[in-house]
Amino acid sequence: MLDAHCCVPDCLEKPYAPAGTRSICKSHFLTFLTWRRRRGTQMFHAYAGMTMEERDSVATEWVKTIRTDDVPTTSPKL
Ligand SMILES: [Zn+2]
Numbered sequence: 001m002l003d004a005h006c007c008v009p010d011c012l013e014k015p016y017a018p019a020g021t022r023s024i025c026k027s028h029f030l031t032f033l034t035w036r037r038r039r040g041t042q043m044f045h046a047y048a049g050m051t052m053e054e055r056d057s058v059a060t061e062w063v064k065t066i067r068t069d070d071v072p073t074t075s076p077k078l
Pocket of ligand 1: 006007008011012013024025026027028
């Protein structure tokens with residue numbers, strides 16, 4: 001719970017909010033919020049009722065999407 005920095009790989013920002021059992025920085029927290037909203041209101045509200053373990057798996061899934069989310073996908077997928 002006492003992470004030295006954000007749990008996102010290569011991010012050295014100070015922890016701001018929890019994401020499951022880990023901590024993420026403010027900017028990544030906002031990215032996580034946006035991602036959850038984009039998944040739909042059901043997902044957004046379901047997260048509130050999840051256990052730490054369930055939140056961990058959601059956070060892990062989200063971390064995997066960060067790289068692709070940050071880069072605008074202008075080129076078609078092959
Ligand atoms: Zn971060």
